[in-house]
Amino acid sequence: MRVIINFFLLLALALGGWALWWVSHDLALITPTLDLSVEPGTTPRGVAQAAVESGVQTSPEMLYWWFRLSGQARQIKAGSYELETGLTPYRLLSKLTRGEEALRSVTLVEGWTFKQLRATLLKEEHLKPDSKGLDNAVIMEKLGQSGRHPEGRFYPDTYTYAKGSSDLKLLLRAMHAMDKHVAQAWQLRAADTxxxxxxxxxxxxxxVEKETGQVSDRAMVASxxxxxxxxxxxxxxDPTVIYGLGERFDGNLRxxxxxxxxxxNTYTRTGLPPTPIAMPGKASLMAAAQPASSQALYFVARGDGSSQFSDSLDAHNRAVNKYQRGQ
Structure with missing residues (x-):
């Protein structure tokens, strides 16, 4: 009897030692980098199977029992993960329970139109193109803004996203960011606006965003x-006219x-146009909220990126002659 007990003790120790070695030993991958997608509601056994199907060369049963015996199987989070050479079962489980998704980033640039924004998102190979083929009205409906024009509604910034996440999800984040920044600027608006x-x-x-790239000029342009x-x-x-022309604009404003x-067209209609014409950044939002205090009614480009501001038409005409006509 003692011999049998000792045998099983030794066997248990051997299995335990092997298990400790296995969980800390590198898993073989069919390629140096793999993508693993864990959908919401996937069971621990399903996660183990998905890992093997993605290219992890091990037994799905072994992975499953490791998840179970660790006591962390229920903590595995859905997401898109990047698995690389040097991954151990221990590191794999840690990645899954911490939700360490593979992240990418995309930058939305100040002054872009919604058309430019959409084109950029469609080029992001790791972003799921759920908006592809949808017209602007449908996209806004999916974002909970039915009937609202999309232009200028998305805040220009650099956004990180998980590989395989929806472009609509990123648009929603950018839209909420713009709402927040507009609300903040509105709270700080000048009393006499x-x-x-x-x-x-x-x-x-x-x-303002489209009229100048000079931060120092924005408050005066807004004024x-x-x-x-x-x-x-x-x-x-001019930028509002160009926007209204749409595809008819050939690069030369006549x-x-x-x-x-x-x-x-703000040359034929008074007041503000009906919608934004591009995505303004924080500096332009604050310039619109808190313009410089001046009597200026005109401005003209000096040719070096800055503008000359004038209070009267006569002064403006002199500035045009000087900076535009070289007179």
Whole structure:
């Protein structure tokens, strides 16, 4: 009897030692890097099977029992994971229970239109293109904004995302970020602002964004437009005309374009256009909320990226002659 007991004790010790070796030993992978997707609701046994099917060369039963015996099987999180050479069963379980998903990033640039934003997201190979083939109205409906125009609704920033996650999920995050930044800017708006709603602020900020790349000029550009709004003057800003032309714009803005009426043509219509024309960043949002204090009603590009601001039409015409016509 003692011999049998000793045999089983030795066997148990051997199995225990082998198990300790196995959980800390590198798993063989069919390629140096593998992608493992764990869908919500997948059982521990299903996770083990998915790992093997993704290219982990081991027994799914062994992985499953390791998950079970560890006491952490119920802590495995759904997600998209990247498995690399040097992965042990211990490290695999740690990755799954910590939710250490494979992350990628994409940058949304200030001044982009929604069309440019969509094109960029579709190029992201690790982002699931759920918006592909959908028109803008359907996309906004899926984001819970049915009937709302998408232009300018998404905050320009760098966003990280898990491999295989939906582009609609990223759009939703960017939309919520813009809502937050607009609300913050609106709370800090100047007391004498002619803007009546946060929507007005977003629209004006988008115009400021397209009118200048100079951070130092944004508050003055916003001041010009605020002053014009107070006086009931037309904004007469080229970027809104270009936006209204859409695909008809060939890169050269002509006088006839300035006279071609569209809802966004601020040469033919007073007040703000009906929607934003691009994605404004934080600096443009704050410039729209807190413009510089001035009497300026005009500005013209100096040719070095900055602008010359004028209080009167005569002064503006002199500036145009100097900086645009070289007179």
């Amino acid at each position: 002619p803007l009546k709603t946060p929507e007005d602020l977003l629209i004006l900020a988008s115009i 010009v437009f605020n002053n014009r709004l107070r006086l009931g003057m037309m904004l007469q800003t 006088r006839r374009d300035l006279l071609a009426d569209t809802p966004w």
